[in-house]
Amino acid sequence: MSLVSEAVGSGKFRIVVGVIAAWAGFQLWLTLAAPGxxxxxxxxxxxxxxxQIELPFTPERFHVLAFQPYGRVTGTDDxxxxxxxxxxxxLNAVARPYWVTAVGPIKQGG
Amino acid sequence: xxxxxxxWSGYLRLTQRWPALAAIIPxxxxxxxxxxxxxxxVFPRAFLPxxxxxxxxxxxxxxxxxxxxxxxxxxxxxxxxAALGMALGIPLGVLIGTSRWAHRICWPILLFFQAIGDIAWxxxxxxxxxxxxxxxxxxxxxxxxxxxxxxTVLGVESVPRDLARAARSLGASPARVLWEVTLPGALxxxxxxxxxxxxYGWRALIAVEIIxxxxxxxxxxxxxxxxxxxxxxxLGMIILGLLWYIVDAWILAPLERATGQRWGLVTS
Numbered sequence: 001m002s003l004v005s006e007a008v009g010s011g012k013f014r015i016v017v018g019v020i021a022a023w024a025g026f027q028l029w030l031t032l033a034a035p036g037x038x039x040x041x042x043x044x045x046x047x048x049x050x051x052q053i054e055l056p057f058t059p060e061r062f063h064v065l066a067f068q069p070y071g072r073v074t075g076t077d078d079x080x081x082x083x084x085x086x087x088x089x090x091l092n093a094v095a096r097p098y099w100v101t102a103v104g105p106i107k108q109g110g
Numbered sequence: 111x112x113x114x115x116x117x118w119s120g121y122l123r124l125t126q127r128w129p130a131l132a133a134i135i136p137x138x139x140x141x142x143x144x145x146x147x148x149x150x151x152v153f154p155r156a157f158l159p160x161x162x163x164x165x166x167x168x169x170x171x172x173x174x175x176x177x178x179x180x181x182x183x184x185x186x187x188x189x190x191x192a193a194l195g196m197a198l199g200i201p202l203g204v205l206i207g208t209s210r211w212a213h214r215i216c217w218p219i220l221l222f223f224q225a226i227g228d229i230a231w232x233x234x235x236x237x238x239x240x241x242x243x244x245x246x247x248x249x250x251x252x253x254x255x256x257x258x259x260x261x262t263v264l265g266v267e268s269v270p271r272d273l274a275r276a277a278r279s280l281g282a283s284p285a286r287v288l289w290e291v292t293l294p295g296a297l298x299x300x301x302x303x304x305x306x307x308x309x310y311g312w313r314a315l316i317a318v319e320i321i322x323x324x325x326x327x328x329x330x331x332x333x334x335x336x337x338x339x340x341x342x343x344x345l346g347m348i349i350l351g352l353l354w355y356i357v358d359a360w361i362l363a364p365l366e367r368a369t370g371q372r373w374g375l376v377t378s
Contacts, residue, residue, distance in 0.1 A: 012130070012360035062176045065324075099175035 030096050037095040039104035050084040052077075053094060054102040063099070070094050082106055133359070159341045164348065167341035176330070181349065184326040187243075188315050191250025192308050199255045199307075200300060203262025208292065213263075220259060228253045228314045232321060246318045253314040254307035261303025265296025298369040305362040312354055 042049055048071075055063065059076045067073055070093065071086040084106075086094060095103045125132040141161055147153070148160035155163065171177035205212045206220075228249045235245045269292055277287045319328025327346050334342035 013364055016356065016360050057174055060174065060176070062174070062179070066179070097175055099173070 026098075030098055031092075034092045034095040037100060037102050038091050039102065041105050042091065042103070046088075048085045048087055049091070050082070050106050051086050051091070051094065051103050052106045053081045053083060053100055054104070055079050055081070055099055056101055057099075066097070067094065133355070156338065156340060159344065163341050164344050167339075167345045171330075171342070171345070177345075177349075180326050180330045181353075184315060184319065184328070185353075187246055187250060187319075187326065188308070188311055191247050191315070192254050192304070192311055194247070195251045195254030195307060195311070196258055196304060198251065199258030199303070200262055202255075203259040203300075203303075204266055204288070204292070204296070206259070207263040207266025207296070208288070220256070224256045224260075228310075229317055232318070236322070241322050241324070245322050246315065249314050249318045250311045254304075254311045257307035257310065258300065258303040261299045261306070262296055265299025265303075266292055268299065269295035298366065301362070301366045301369050305358065305366055308362065309354065309358065312350070312357075316350060 042051065051071075053067065056079065058078055059081050063081060064073050064076065067081060067083050070090045071083045073081060074084050075082040083094065091103065094100070121135065125135070145161055148155070148158055152158075159167075168177065202216070206216050207213070231249060231252060232245070235248055239245045239248065273291050273295065274287050277291050278284075282290070315326070316328035316331075319326035320332040323329035323332075327349055331343050331346035334340075334346070
């Protein structure tokens with residue numbers, strides 16, 4: 001029996017490989033699901049857009065920091081974060097985390 | 111006496127049937143004692159939260175995406191640092207193990223730097239590279255490097271010379287002797303070095319994340335201290351222990367056993 005097959009023959013090793021495969025599958029699903037979270041109202045031709053990111057909970061420092069590489073965080077609400085100057089090419093990355101429920105235009109009064 | 115023997119035989123039967131339970135059962139009394147102490151109110155909850163509080167913290171942090179993100183950051187740092195440490199350590203170990211000149215030149219330097227602990231580098235690394243990924247990667251690579259190099263040297267030196275001579279007499283080139291005799295023979299030691307190095311690297315990573323990091327499990331624990339959230343600190347500690355148990359007992363130990371058995375160092 002080869003060294004690799006001996007090592008992967010262990011049931012525990014297979015569990016770890018299974019968990020890694022499940023994680024990779026989840027990451028793929030997040031990538032595929034991201035465009036569906038972006039509101040069609042954000043369509044247009046401008047290079048950058050201002051967006052309101054909806055979360056199912058009150059945003060914390062972690063969530064604000066997570067979006068800072070994509071634009072300027074100009075405010076937070078009970079369940080959303082306002083992000084301005086986001087490149088259209090970055091919209092999928094903004095919508096990708098599983099804790100983002102929707103990405104849309106900034107609401108009036110926001 | 112009879113009861114304890116019956117309990118012991120029951121435990122053995124149970125773990126024989128479900129080997130995974132052998133890893134969980136020893137923790138049951140620990141968790142029970144922890145629950146009893148917290149339920150008895152020996153300490154205030156803010157000082158020592160119970161297992162359920164920690165489990166709730168786990169659920170909340172996972173729901174909010176904080177824990178998976180920090181865990182991912184820590185694991186990526188550890189495995190990229192370990193990969194780089196191996197990429198540098200194995201060739202260096204082979205060189206020192208096979209060349210007398212390299213051994214003479216490198217051995218004193220290795221021993222000198224081995225004495226300088228990874229954390230001792232932090233002050234100067236912060237000046238050189240600042241609070242960032244480079245500093246963290248340097249510390250992990252540095253920590254992983256020494257066990258890998260030293261064990262590789264030991265492995266290379268412990269391969270019987272007659273095997274290499276036999277291969278040479280059959281016409282094998284030096285490169286082929288290295289690839290087919292020396293490296294496979296040293297592999298059990300290399301895996302042992304990796305196992306030790308990853309263990310030290312994991313601990314060093316948490317220390318570095320506490321001091322330098324802006325993400326990661328170490329950062330999460332230290333940040334929780336600011337908010338006085340003992341739940342999150344304990345959760346971080348449990349995750350560290352569990353993860354290392356899985357990486358070591360489920361991945362590295364079987365790999366070490368497999369290489370040892372393959373070359374006759376251990377028999378099953």
